[in-house]
Amino acid sequence: MSELPSYLASVAKTIDHMIDRYFVDKTGELNKASAHLLAAGGKRLRPAVVMLAADTVKPGSSDDILHAALALEVTHTFTLVHDDIMDDDSLRRGAPTVHTKWDMPTGILAGDVLYARAFEHLCMAQAKDDAKVRAVTMLAKACDEICAGQHMDMSFEHRTDVTEGEYLEMVKKKTGVLYAAAAGIGAILAGGNGVQVKALYNFGLSTGIAFQIQDDIIDLLTPPEKSGKDQASDLREGKQTLLMIRAREKGLDLKKYQRDLSPADIQAAIRELTDAGVIDEVKKTATDLVAESNRHLSVLAPSKERQLLMDIGEFFVTRSF
Amino acid sequence: MSELPSYLASVAKTIDHMIDRYFVDKTGELNKASAHLLAAGGKRLRPAVVMLAADTVKPGSSDDILHAALALEVTHTFTLVHDDIMDDDSLRRGAPTVHTKWDMPTGILAGDVLYARAFEHLCMAQAKDDAKVRAVTMLAKACDEICAGQHMDMSFEHRTDVTEGEYLEMVKKKTGVLYAAAAGIGAILAGGNGVQVKALYNFGLSTGIAFQIQDDIIDLLTPPEKSGKDQASDLREGKQTLLMIRAREKGLDLKKYQRDLSPADIQAAIRELTDAGVIDEVKKTATDLVAESNRHLSVLAPSKERQLLMDIGEFFVTRSF
Numbered sequence: 001m002s003e004l005p006s007y008l009a010s011v012a013k014t015i016d017h018m019i020d021r022y023f024v025d026k027t028g029e030l031n032k033a034s035a036h037l038l039a040a041g042g043k044r045l046r047p048a049v050v051m052l053a054a055d056t057v058k059p060g061s062s063d064d065i066l067h068a069a070l071a072l073e074v075t076h077t078f079t080l081v082h083d084d085i086m087d088d089d090s091l092r093r094g095a096p097t098v099h100t101k102w103d104m105p106t107g108i109l110a111g112d113v114l115y116a117r118a119f120e121h122l123c124m125a126q127a128k129d130d131a132k133v134r135a136v137t138m139l140a141k142a143c144d145e146i147c148a149g150q151h152m153d154m155s156f157e158h159r160t161d162v163t164e165g166e167y168l169e170m171v172k173k174k175t176g177v178l179y180a181a182a183a184g185i186g187a188i189l190a191g192g193n194g195v196q197v198k199a200l201y202n203f204g205l206s207t208g209i210a211f212q213i214q215d216d217i218i219d220l221l222t223p224p225e226k227s228g229k230d231q232a233s234d235l236r237e238g239k240q241t242l243l244m245i246r247a248r249e250k251g252l253d254l255k256k257y258q259r260d261l262s263p264a265d266i267q268a269a270i271r272e273l274t275d276a277g278v279i280d281e282v283k284k285t286a287t288d289l290v291a292e293s294n295r296h297l298s299v300l301a302p303s304k305e306r307q308l309l310m311d312i313g314e315f316f317v318t319r320s321f
Numbered sequence: 322m323s324e325l326p327s328y329l330a331s332v333a334k335t336i337d338h339m340i341d342r343y344f345v346d347k348t349g350e351l352n353k354a355s356a357h358l359l360a361a362g363g364k365r366l367r368p369a370v371v372m373l374a375a376d377t378v379k380p381g382s383s384d385d386i387l388h389a390a391l392a393l394e395v396t397h398t399f400t401l402v403h404d405d406i407m408d409d410d411s412l413r414r415g416a417p418t419v420h421t422k423w424d425m426p427t428g429i430l431a432g433d434v435l436y437a438r439a440f441e442h443l444c445m446a447q448a449k450d451d452a453k454v455r456a457v458t459m460l461a462k463a464c465d466e467i468c469a470g471q472h473m474d475m476s477f478e479h480r481t482d483v484t485e486g487e488y489l490e491m492v493k494k495k496t497g498v499l500y501a502a503a504a505g506i507g508a509i510l511a512g513g514n515g516v517q518v519k520a521l522y523n524f525g526l527s528t529g530i531a532f533q534i535q536d537d538i539i540d541l542l543t544p545p546e547k548s549g550k551d552q553a554s555d556l557r558e559g560k561q562t563l564l565m566i567r568a569r570e571k572g573l574d575l576k577k578y579q580r581d582l583s584p585a586d587i588q589a590a591i592r593e594l595t596d597a598g599v600i601d602e603v604k605k606t607a608t609d610l611v612a613e614s615n616r617h618l619s620v621l622a623p624s625k626e627r628q629l630l631m632d633i634g635e636f637f638v639t640r641s642f
Contacts, residue, residue, distance in 0.1 A: 105407035129450035
């Protein structure tokens with residue numbers, strides 16, 4: 001049986017402790033707003049990828065770069081805080097979003113505080129200075145691309161003709177690049193050579209895209225009592241996910257599901273997509289990406305940590321919430 | 322006669338070229354939104370401070386760190402783009418604000434893109450890696466404090482009892498810290514020692530606070546045909562500036578000026594503040610800060626660049642728009 005669950009639990013515990021120390025325990029309203037979503041839970045998957053990438057390159061090195069692992073979680077959280085304002089979402093991880101609990105200006109500022117702290121913590125990692133400069137550059141470029149991805153995602157809302165290529169480009173930027181940076185930064189800070197850094201970066205990129213595709217599948221298939229959020233919200237909002245794009249290509253008309261979806265409607269939509277082979281095909285796209293990510297890792301020497309990275313990829317596309 | 326005007330003009334030309342190359346010439350709607358305010362002009366004072374600080378520490382070194390000078394301008398611009406959303410201002414530098422010309426989500430993202438690019442450009446400076454790591458940390462801490470300053474500033478809107486100490490703390494964070502980081506980063510990247518970096522950081526801090534106090538005086542005294550913006554907007558909005566706080570301490574009632582201010586009302590308010598000695602006292606606070614900033618510089622060897630820094634401080638508190 002995989003050691004992944006216990007490994008992830010131990011990373012989450014470490015990161016949660018750091019979040020308490022560096023964010024939750026600070027006083028002042030803006031600090032509270034900045035800590036709010038960070039402290040609301042989460043699987044801490046990006047920190048785990050940072051640490052496993054480092055240990056894959058140099059066993060035991062992850063202890064020195066916990067601040068970099070934290071930096072990736074903080075970066076991810078900053079993007080969520082700002083995305084929630086842009087999408088005007090009121091709930092996230094079962095808690096009110098920052099701009100809902102406080103207000104829009106405080107939401108913008110809380111995200112901006114987290115953005116700064118990500119770079120502060122990245123520089124606090126114990127690593128060579130040249131590696132830290134490369135890591136800062138990689139994180140900054142990732143943030144740049146995430147913004148481009150979010151902008152693409154928003155522009156898709158007004159369109160019904162998004163292509164599969166456009167969707168994958170958007171997901172690569174919005175989700176893939178930060179997993180890529182997580183793995184790449186772990187490798188860089190551990191002193192990895194060019195081949196190692198590239199292999200781990202590409203691993204993160206492919207698994208990150210697969211992660212988002214699985215998220216879309218979960219949105220459709222997982223009942224609210226299991227996922228803790230609305231089922232089939234993408235379908236209701238007419239969102240252009242890979243499922244919807246493939247359905248359109250096959251001539252399926254899903255527009256009829258866009259308004260008040262009853263549980264029976266959701267089941268009908270699932271049946272229609274299943275019968276047309278859409279769900280299986282999209283699942284295959286995700287598992288193909290994970291297989292590709294494993295090929296990237298194959299240039300690295302086998303180790304327990306390399307296996308855990310592969311297990312994370314497997315987990316990304318088999319999880320049901 | 323001071324060489325400052327021609328020096329500032331040459332810095333602005335250099336930075337404007339870089340802005341064209343790295344921001345304006347990029348395609349795509351989000352890149353256009355990110356470049357919009359950056360390209361709308363500005364005196365490029367923070368880049369000048371970065372470059373002069375570097376040249377004060379090591380003559381000729383500023384050529385190697387132009388990307389760091391650009392990074393400070395980009396950071397300043399990101400804060401303006403987000404501030405304009407928070408304050409819902411529609412005009413800045415005579416042009417529509419980003420969230421007005423595009424929309425609120427694009428404004429948030431454009432600011433976030435600039436935020437990332439600031440760190441990317443900082444790392445592109447030609448300097449030792451340990452210096453770059455320290456510079457990244459200093460810029461990140463500055464961004465962190467700017468957010469705290471903006472949050473304080475917004476919280477003052479609901480209060481009429483802001484103290485002078487609170488006001489100065491807010492201005493230090495909101496404006497002083499970025500000038501401090503500009504001078505500190507220039508010194509760090511040029512290889513300055515602890516004494517030099519501290520002296521230049523503190524110089525930037527004092528002059529930055531003085532800059533903001535002068536901004537408040539300009540808001541009151543400068544007619545719109547000269548400043549290009551509304552006169553006495555702080556008075557109209559009941560904003561707690563040092564002028565207003567001192568006036569309150571002297572028992573002056575300025576609340577009567579808060580609604581529709583005629584040009585005659587503005588003149589009456591100016592007369593009242595002048596007669597009570599408020600304007601002279603506040604001007605003295607600003608010039609005292611510049612004198613203090615010059616004392617910080619006195620530990621450095623005299624040079625043309627050190628003199629230009631002192632001239633910038635002088636310019637900050639004598640400019641009328």
